[in-house]
Amino acid sequence: MSAPPPRMTQTTQAVLRALLEEPERQLYGLEICAATGLPSGTVHPILARFEALGWLDSAWEQVDPREQGRPRRRYYRLNANGISMARDALARAYETRTRIVGRLRPAGEAV
């Protein structure tokens, strides 16, 4: 049995949007934090959940730390399944938000 889809909170959506901006590009934690404006403590649990769902692949950077003069980073990237699932999830979240906002608007007001 597969894991249930994650709750699409605003922070979850922000992380997905950052990862979907350039899906073929690998990002490490700080880059995702910078792109979303969220702290590491919020971003990493979300990344871990997407990894658990199989949407996200992560791998250590293939560099020689001595040459780079810094320790290696852990890079994240959405896989093919993750890209389509993330797009669907964001579209559903957008529909839900639109529906709720539509209900809250006074009758007769243009959407």
Next chain:
Amino acid sequence: MFQVRQEEGSAELWADAAVHAWSWHCHGLTTVIGPRPVLPARWLLGIVVRVLPAHARDRYREEFRTELAELSVPAQIAQALSLLAGSVALRTALTSRELPTLGGTRRSWRCRLGRHRYIGRESDNPEMRGVGYLQCVRCGKRKDPPSYGVMSAVALGRGGG
């Protein structure tokens, strides 16, 4: 003082960071090259890592240390505190990976408060024809209909509560 490293024009930032750069040990096994986080950040990180499941500790220790080392000192402390605040959520995310079925579907808040929306259903058992039951349309909870008296509109689901 460390600065947030940018891909462009990183030379001067790293020249600054290089003053503090040295080889350091990660969990006593691997020698990691480069700047390391300041002591309070490392101390906070030690707590964060202890909260995580044992199998994930080495990975996140190295990952978080790498990230912290690329920040300025105040940012290191702020990020380490943020990681500490998010450590339980991260632990939950990592633990649910091992038990993916435990997540389950989310119950409506109204059902959690006992405000089910029951509708009358016909029993599948042919011997029980005519004897129905009530089932909540949101969470699927079953309930026997009252054995006597008139079933209320709310109980039948027309009240929406």
